[in-house]
Every structure is written in C-alpha cells, then in structure tokens.
Amino acid sequence: MKQRWHILGAGSIGCLWACNLVSMGYPVTLLLRNPEKLDIFNSTGAITLAEKRYSVSAELTDTSTDIDQLLITTKSTDTATALQSIKKRLSKSVKVIVLQNGLGSQEWVKDQLPNAEVAWASTTDGVWTKTPFNLVHAGQGITRIGSPITAYAWLAPLENGFLKVEQDEDIALTLWRKLAINCAINPLTAVYQCKNGELINNPDYLATMAAVCKEVELVAESEGIELFDGPLIEQACHVAELTAENYSSMMQDIQHQRITEISHITGYLCERAKQNRLHTPTNDHYLRKIKKLHESIKTSAH
Ligand code: PAF
Numbered sequence: 461m462k463q464r465w466h467i468l469g470a471g472s473i474g475c476l477w478a479c480n481l482v483s484m485g486y487p488v489t490l491l492l493r494n495p496e497k498l499d500i501f502n503s504t505g506a507i508t509l510a511e512k513r514y515s516v517s518a519e520l521t522d523t524s525t526d527i528d529q530l531l532i533t534t535k536s537t538d539t540a541t542a543l544q545s546i547k548k549r550l551s552k553s554v555k556v557i558v559l560q561n562g563l564g565s566q567e568w569v570k571d572q573l574p575n576a577e578v579a580w581a582s583t584t585d586g587v588w589t590k591t592p593f594n595l596v597h598a599g600q601g602i603t604r605i606g607s608p609i610t611a612y613a614w615l616a617p618l619e620n621g622f623l624k625v626e627q628d629e630d631i632a633l634t635l636w637r638k639l640a641i642n643c644a645i646n647p648l649t650a651v652y653q654c655k656n657g658e659l660i661n662n663p664d665y666l667a668t669m670a671a672v673c674k675e676v677e678l679v680a681e682s683e684g685i686e687l688f689d690g691p692l693i694e695q696a697c698h699v700a701e702l703t704a705e706n707y708s709s710m711m712q713d714i715q716h717q718r719i720t721e722i723s724h725i726t727g728y729l730c731e732r733a734k735q736n737r738l739h740t741p742t743n744d745h746y747l748r749k750i751k752k753l754h755e756s757i758k759t760s761a762h
Contacts, residue, residue, distance in 0.1 A: 527549045643676050
C-alpha cells in the first residue's frame with residue numbers, strides 16, 4: 461500500500477494534484493480548515509475532473525492522525541496559519557512539497573520543520589473550479605519539482621501520473637524566473653485593472669514594466685541568479701503577449717476583493733533588495749499601492 465498524501469490547501473491546484481496522486485494509486489486526504497467546506501465535500505465524497513470521479517477523503521485540520529507526506533498548495537500568504545493548524549500532526553521525518561507561487565514561504569517551511577525533507581515545486585497547469593470539488597483542467601502545463609539542497613529519491617515516482625511532472629535540479633532558479641515574470645506583470649495589471657496584453661500596448665505601462673524588470677534583474681544578479689539569456693523585459697513582453705487576453709491572478713484577486721500574494725512576489729524582491737543594499741523604487745511603489753488596496757479590502761470586509 462502506497463503511503464498517504466495529505467493536501468493542505470484544497471483549492472483548484474490542490475484538488476488537481478489530489479486527482480493526479482489518486483491516479484497513481486496513492487490514498488489522499490484533503491485537510492480542510494472549515495466544517496462548512498467539509499460538509500460540502502461530504503455531500504459529493506469525491507473530486508470530479510473531466511466528468512471522472514476521484515475518490516479522496518477529507519478531514520478537518522484539527523484531527524489527530526499522523527501526517528507522513530504533505531503537499532502544501534495554499535496561497536503563499538496563508539502558509540503560516542495553515543501549517544500551524546497541523547504542525548503537531550506531522551511525523552518527525554515528514555516529506556513535504558511546497559507547491560506555491562512566489563518565494564519566501566518555501567524556506568520558511570524548512571525553518572519551521574528542520575527534520576523534514578522539504579521539496580519545492582512550481583506549475584504552469586491551468587485549472588479552475590466549476591462548482592466545489594468539480595474541476596476543469598483548462599491548460600496542460602508542467603510541474604517542476606526539486607529541492608535546492610539534495611535530490612530526494614521519493615520525488616521520482618511522482619512523474620507517473622496524468623500530469624506532466626519533471627524533476628528540476630535548479631528549482632530555485634525556476635521559482636525565481638516565475639517570480640521575475642510575476643513582478644513584471646501582476647502588480648501593474650492589478651493596479652490598472654487591465655488584461656496582460658494591455659501592458660505591451662500602452663507605452664506608459666510598457667515603460668513602467670521595463671523599469672520594474674531592470675530592478676528585478678539587479679536584485680537577481682546580487683543573489684547570484686542569472687535569470688534568462690536575454691533581458692527580462694523581453695521575456696515579460698513575450699508572456700504578456702502569449703497571455704494577452706488573460707487577467708493575471710493578482711488582477712483577479714483585487715477585482716474579487718481578495719488579499720493578493722504580493723508579499724511573496726514583489727515583497728520578497730524588495731526585501732532581498734534591502735538586504736543587498738539595492739534601490740528598487742518602482743517595485744517599492746507598486747508594493748505600497750497593492751498593500752493600500754489590501755487595507756481597503758480588509759476595511760470593507762468588516
Ligand atoms: O500570475 C499569473 O496570472 C501568471 O503567472 C502570469 C504569467 C502573470 C500570466 O497571467
């Protein structure tokens with residue numbers, strides 16, 4: 461019998477991965493934080509993906525059974541609260557995969573769990589939730605998995621599901637590249653409430669995006685990260701063009717009055733800049749702007 465995976469963060473990506481793990485024969489349990497969500501899950505008892513039902517179980521985080529394998533797919537901003545809610549259930553040598561956007565939370569998890577084997581992952585899969593626990597896999601992408609410390613043998617079998625999964629010997633670089641593109645596109649689209657494509661069609665937005673990219677390159681360089689072969693602005697424009705009709709995740713978060721992942725994207729970048737005594741005025745500006753938007757979201761929620 462394969463060892464059970466627990467999934468912390470039962471959003472679209474977490475549920476997609478639950479199905480993928482079930483397809484490989486792993487028993488899977490979703491860890492839910494609120495009883496209402498558990499009631500909704502229990503009324504269906506499975507996750508549906510492309511009309512196919514995948515049998516998983518679900519339980520509240522404050523259940524007492526041990527957790528030996530944990531996949532974290534919460535928003536990076538929810539990591540601390542989520543991990544705290546299950547920390548006492550984790551076995552000593554727990555295996556953990558952090559599959560999240562941004563940077564910072566991966567190292568934080570490792571600091572919290574010094575005995576754990578912690579791997580990092582990044583995905584380009586596109587998935588959305590039609591109704592609770594009923595998913596649409598809208599874009600087949602790749603999930604890259606690796607550890608910046610050592611190659612864990614237990615990651616290799618995860619390539620055998622229906623999702624495309626690759627071992628990544630430089631997962632930190634992969635996450636940095638994603639962070640760089642997200643710094644270039646997400647805050648601007650969120651502040652100006654526009655589609656990704658507008659960033660390349662509006663000369664003012666484009667000039668701002670170029671300024672953001674220059675600062676990101678400086679910080680990456682100071683961290684010993686060589687981002688892309690060409691300039692970041694070229695990559696960012698390429699992604700904005702490919703996704704011209706899309707609304708970025710951060711734009712959608714602001715539109716739906718949700719707290720964004722800015723603290724683990726631009727926030728992480730500005731923090732690294734500070735540590736390296738570099739100036740990032742354009743990124744600082746958009747970090748402040750999004751934080752201000754968070755304040756008004758929090759106020760209107762009360
Ligand atoms: O965060 C997002 O929405 C995406 O990573 C990206 C690349 C900005 C495209 O929309």
